[in-house]
Amino acid sequence: MKPLKIAMLQSKHFTDRIFTPAHRERIGRFGTLTINEIEGNPSPSLAAELAEDADVVITSWGCPPLDAAILDRCPKLGLVLHAAGTVKPILSPEIPARGIRIGTANEALARGVAETALGLAIVSLKNMWQLSRNTREGEWDKQRERVRELYEVTVGIIGAGLSGRHLIRLLRQFEVRVLVSDPFVSDEEIGAMGAVKADLDTLLLSSDVVSIHAPSIPETDRMMNARTLGLMKDDAILINTARGSLIDENALVAELRKGRLWACLDVTHPEPPDAGHPFRSLPNVTLLPHIAGAENNGLQRIGAYIADEVERYAGGTPLQGEVDVSQLYRLA
Structure with missing residues (x-):
């Protein structure tokens, strides 16, 4: 040329x-x-x-x-x-x-998103957020019994785009079950990645960690709402590194106030959330300033x-x- x-x-x-x-x-x-x-x-x-x-x-x-x-x-x-x-x-x-x-360059960004989601999953399962707070306050063993490993748990991935696929590849290094919900990807293609295709409800009912990687399109707007959030297991971890619009934030606040879930939110709608937003004060939220892709x-x-x-x-x-x-x- x-x-x-x-x-x-x-x-x-x-x-x-x-x-x-x-x-x-x-x-x-x-x-x-x-x-x-x-x-x-x-x-x-x-x-x-x-x-x-x-x-x-x-x-x-x-x-x-x-x-x-x-x-x-x-x-x-x-x-x-x-x-x-x-x-x-x-x-x-x-x-x-x-x-x-x-x-x-979406693929380059997707790697950072997937790596961030993996890190959040590991740290959240380990209960490090709460244990760190406890040790700063003079405790040592308090809530150690809530620590889990990324081992023989189920990770649900919503969206098998670039970041979702890279997260699946990263999870191959761990002894975990991976469920994937994506209407545009076949059972066979997801199976070839080493995961199992599931409908959204089954994924939410079964997963210990749910990581959102779906695009922001009309069909996914507030896909995590009062009904779908209510399907999640007690003590499940919800990770959103995609777009804030995928979650009905009022419904998530209501679930978080029950103390059932832990949410790791790298994105919100809008960004940043208001200074008085419950995401900034609820004890079971890890709120990040949209850093997952690349910084x-x-x-x-x-x-x-x-x-x-x-x-x-x-x-x-x-x-x-x-x-x-x-x-x-x-x-x-």
């Missing part, structure tokens, strides 16, 4: 956090690289100027939708690589209409992933994170 003109549209803030000098050097080997050196989210006019005559455009958080006004400035554009998660914020109907391919050095995994994708594109090999826009309705 001839040398490519590659343009990074995202603000300097995100470029510096995601792409190391080594990543930029790798990308630049395949042509010329134009980088946005301005802090702050790029305006549509700046994005159009940066994308002028580009063959490949790289975007990230804060970039505007790539509409006709921008795409008219880069008629040779063949690929958009989104150095973030969902492509929905930068997607416009013009991209598929013009035959432009689009890819995302600090973890963001550089995205940079490496995008550099790999540029190399694949330049070499004419299949992309790993290409998005089928026709399936976007069921993707995160």
Whole structure:
């Protein structure tokens, strides 16, 4: 392939956090690289100027939708690589209409989400949150009897997308039963992953740990509600690293006030929750500020992933994170 003109549209803030000098050097080997050196989210006019005559455009958080006004400035554009998660914020109907391919770094983010969910499961089963509080207050053995291991328990995974699948792979290292609820994935495919497909109700009734990895789409809005939360086992652990909209938060507060469950919430709706929200004060909630995907050095995994994708594109090999826009309705 001839040398490519590659343009990074995202603000300097995100470029510096995601792409190391080594990543930029790798990308630049395949042509010329134009980088946005301005802090702050790029305006549509700046994005159009940066994308002028580009063959490949790289975007990230804060970039505007790539509409006709921008795409008219880069008629040779063949690929958009989104150095973030969902492509929905930068997607416009013009991209598929013009035959432009689009890819995302969702896979890189999904690894961090799955690793975080695994860590939360281990620490919560061990009752470390409460034991740490007890020891700070002068206790030592109080509530040790509530400690459980990630051994011969059932882990329920709601959603077998990228993060859900990676969590299944991680759980292969443990002697646990894994149930998966996902209407878009067959029994055979889930079985090949080493898990068992189950309907949502069966999963909730059976699982000691429930980890949510479903996309935020109309069908999943408040899927964890008074009825479904009520199915969960006493002393079960609910982990949400997906989207806050998947949980009816009033219903979850009501269940948590019974003392039956422990919730680990990396996401809420909205974010952040109000200062007086019960999630901030209930003793059986672990509330995190949306850190599961990638933070600090973890963001550089995205940079490496995008550099790999540029190399694949330049070499004419299949992309790993290409998005089928026709399936976007069921993707995160």
